[in-house]
Amino acid sequence: MKKLFNTPETMVDDMLDGFVTAYPQVKRGTSDPRVIVRDSNAKNADEKVTLLIGNGSGHEPIAMGFVGQGLLDANVVGDVFAAPSADLVLDGIAEVSGKAGTILLISQHSGDMINGRAATMMAQDEGINVLHLPMYDDISAAPPERKKDRRGAPGTMFIYKILGAAAEEGMPLQELFDLGEAVRDRIVTLAAAVSPGVSPLTGQPMFSLPDDEIFLGMGVHGEPGVGRVKVGPIADLVDLMVDKLLADRPIADGGRACVIINGMGGTTMMEQLTIWNETRDKLARHGITAIAPMIGSYVTTQEMGGFSISLMEPTDAMLTYWRAGSDTPSFPSIN
Amino acid sequence: MSTDILKLDGSVFGVAVDQGSGLEAAIKAARGAAAQDDDLLQFKRIVVEVLSPDATTLLVDANYGRELLPHYDANCTKMLAFEADVYKISDEDRITALPSNLEVSDFPDLGAEILKFFLYFGPNDTAELNQRKFDLVEDIGQRCRANGVTYLFEPIVYDRAIPDGTSAEFAAIKPGLVQSATRSFADPKFNIDILKVEVPVNFDFVEGAGTAQMSRADAERAFVEAAEAAGDVPLLYLSAGVTFEQFRDTLKFARKAGVNPLGFMCGRAIWNDAIGIFGAEGPAAMERWMQSVGRQRLAALKEAIG
Numbered sequence: 001m002k003k004l005f006n007t008p009e010t011m012v013d014d015m016l017d018g019f020v021t022a023y024p025q026v027k028r029g030t031s032d033p034r035v036i037v038r039d040s041n042a043k044n045a046d047e048k049v050t051l052l053i054g055n056g057s058g059h060e061p062i063a064m065g066f067v068g069q070g071l072l073d074a075n076v077v078g079d080v081f082a083a084p085s086a087d088l089v090l091d092g093i094a095e096v097s098g099k100a101g102t103i104l105l106i107s108q109h110s111g112d113m114i115n116g117r118a119a120t121m122m123a124q125d126e127g128i129n130v131l132h133l134p135m136y137d138d139i140s141a142a143p144p145e146r147k148k149d150r151r152g153a154p155g156t157m158f159i160y161k162i163l164g165a166a167a168e169e170g171m172p173l174q175e176l177f178d179l180g181e182a183v184r185d186r187i188v189t190l191a192a193a194v195s196p197g198v199s200p201l202t203g204q205p206m207f208s209l210p211d212d213e214i215f216l217g218m219g220v221h222g223e224p225g226v227g228r229v230k231v232g233p234i235a236d237l238v239d240l241m242v243d244k245l246l247a248d249r250p251i252a253d254g255g256r257a258c259v260i261i262n263g264m265g266g267t268t269m270m271e272q273l274t275i276w277n278e279t280r281d282k283l284a285r286h287g288i289t290a291i292a293p294m295i296g297s298y299v300t301t302q303e304m305g306g307f308s309i310s311l312m313e314p315t316d317a318m319l320t321y322w323r324a325g326s327d328t329p330s331f332p333s334i335n
Numbered sequence: 336m337s338t339d340i341l342k343l344d345g346s347v348f349g350v351a352v353d354q355g356s357g358l359e360a361a362i363k364a365a366r367g368a369a370a371q372d373d374d375l376l377q378f379k380r381i382v383v384e385v386l387s388p389d390a391t392t393l394l395v396d397a398n399y400g401r402e403l404l405p406h407y408d409a410n411c412t413k414m415l416a417f418e419a420d421v422y423k424i425s426d427e428d429r430i431t432a433l434p435s436n437l438e439v440s441d442f443p444d445l446g447a448e449i450l451k452f453f454l455y456f457g458p459n460d461t462a463e464l465n466q467r468k469f470d471l472v473e474d475i476g477q478r479c480r481a482n483g484v485t486y487l488f489e490p491i492v493y494d495r496a497i498p499d500g501t502s503a504e505f506a507a508i509k510p511g512l513v514q515s516a517t518r519s520f521a522d523p524k525f526n527i528d529i530l531k532v533e534v535p536v537n538f539d540f541v542e543g544a545g546t547a548q549m550s551r552a553d554a555e556r557a558f559v560e561a562a563e564a565a566g567d568v569p570l571l572y573l574s575a576g577v578t579f580e581q582f583r584d585t586l587k588f589a590r591k592a593g594v595n596p597l598g599f600m601c602g603r604a605i606w607n608d609a610i611g612i613f614g615a616e617g618p619a620a621m622e623r624w625m626q627s628v629g630r631q632r633l634a635a636l637k638e639a640i641g
Contacts, residue, residue: 008356056419056435081398081436082419086467087426110440111419111433114474118467141440149440201355201420202398203372221436223444 003200011200012057012079016064023329025068031091034084036064037074045073045098049167049176052076052092053105053160054084054116058200062299063160065330071164072328080201081221083111089119093130101129101173103180105159107152108136129173133180135159137187137310139248140217140226151219154262154299155189155310158322161331165324183318188249189310190241193218194231197265197302206301214306216241221301234271238278241309246286251313253287258322260310261293265300267307272296279309292322292334346391347571347598348637350605352382353396353451355420365614375399377618380406382606385625387411389633394451394600396421397434404446414487415447417475422453428464429455429493430471439478449485450475451531456490458515469519476526489531489573490516503548506537510557518564531571531600534585535561544584555592562594569597574604579632586639599640605632
């Protein structure tokens with residue numbers, strides 16, 4: 001499989017050079033070139049709680065594409081599929097922290113959790129007012145009674161955006177953290193993979209799958225799924241997935257759900273819009289109104305074919321924040 | 336978790352092929368113009384397919400693990416590394432870069448019964464840095480226990496005052512460093528099931544084997560003291576890039592010194608010479624070499640430690 005980069009050693013930094021020169025909303029941090037921060041629109045960190053996240057690269061545009069007004073204050077970029085080190089995450093925390101405090105968001109994966117937690121403790125030892133918020137939403141990773149063992153999946157973008165908007169409005173640290181936990185409790189995600197991405201590290205497909213089968217519940221890195229289904233009309237697959245999502249976290253007849261349809265990198269907008277349409281229809285048959293959709297390839301794994309459906313039953317305040325304006329390289333406007 | 340999972344009657348004859356970018360570069364250099372994108376995968380697959388029937392366990396890395404694990408012999412215990420790329424460290428703290436594409440909770444689903452984690456450890460580093468390393472090792476241990484995964488930990492010692500690990504100065508302090516690291520990580524709080532350790536002496540500086548800086552009696556004592564530091568945690572010796580002959584003789588020396596390790600994990604000492612065969616003559620020739628010389632070497636190491 002051909003990949004378009006210069007060398008494995010420079011691929012992440014080459015990408016970052018392109019990123020910071022393409023988008024005026026972002027720049028490299030002063031503490032480390034792997035820390036991406038807002039450029040000119042940063043508010044005073046003594047007045048606004050700052051938000052950041054660290055993650056391995058290879059999944060763009062998340063999360064560096066969400067740095068900017070109304071969302072993240074910084075993103076700490078690790079090597080491809082490698083969690084950024086605790087020292088690097090600490091650099092990011094120190095760079096954006098102020099008197100108002102900081103929340104380190106962590107998408108729950110073993111390496112990211114270990115390093116993120118260590119960075120938080122080191123920052124606290126240095127007198128920085130920082131909390132870490134583990135984010136998890138993938139219902140295939142653990143049953144509802146063990147929600148805390150779930151992986152972070154594309155539904156975590158609800159948390160980024162809602163906390164980002166609330167922080168911009170001036171919500172204080174603890175209240176913001178509590179809001180993050182409340183949003184997390186309302187998110188469920190399930191993914192379906194149809195074809196593998198190719199690892200830029202190995203040049204090899206990250207898993208194999210028969211042509212006529214779809215993996216249900218595969219993690220964003222190709223972590224094992226919960227089962228396989230035969231390829232058929234997309235309406236049938238969406239039907240099955242939405243049933244599983246609602247069984248995990250029911251939404252009452254007459255309720256509403258914000259929806260994220262996330263393409264994994266190799267799934268077309270034509271397909272994603274069809275999936276959205278089927279999701280909306282399916283929810284309607286349950287008496288649930290699908291609102292404020294976010295549709296596109298935001299959490300990717302190279303050219304992996306597939307998608308995820310995320311649902312969040314919002315409160316009025318959450319919905320307002322979800323729809324609030326933002327100015328980042330990649331986050332869309334939500335209607 | 337006990338070592339019963341190793342199905343071994345008490346002995347581990349392990350093969351490691353978890354090397355990443357370093358091995359890839361070596362193969363690429365050996366192949367020259369004939370290099371292919373999947374050379375590293377092919378090389379590893381040959382090692383797995385040829386040696387897993389004879390090995391009690393075999394170690395592969397996180398990036399290639401999903402591809403390689405299905406190729407194991409049914410009787411060979413699957414060991415998977417929990418590192419972004421072995422030996423890849425984040426900075427001067429020498430903390431191993433963790434993978435973001437592999438969960439400890441994925442191990443059971445992948446059929447990987449043993450998690451291996453590698454970390455540079457300097458007993459003479461600051462207490463603050465070493466506490467961070469202890470926390471990291473303990474955290475992974477807790478995740479292994481929660482998921483029913485056997486935890487194999489590999490500390491490699493260093494000392495900032497003597498950066499050249501091959502020097503006579505380092506050889507003089509190595510027994511103490513290995514003993515100290517072994518004692519530290521044998522603490523039950525880490526939940527480590529097996530310690531994979533370096534041999535505590537550098538034979539280039541042992542009487543009869545190299546420059547006589549250390550007497551054979553002192554070397555034997557170093558083996559015994561380092562092994563005793565492990566307490567109840569079983570020890571495996573790692574080959575650490577030495578030649579096959581050196582590693583075989585090292586295992587014999589350990590046995591003669593009265594040390595009774597659980598076994599060995601051997602990588603380059605078995606297959607390093609295969610890189611040149613792969614490069615010059617291709618995968619089929621390498622497979623033939625592994626079937627003859629590679630398997631003979633594994634058998635010889637079993638005999639040396641048995």
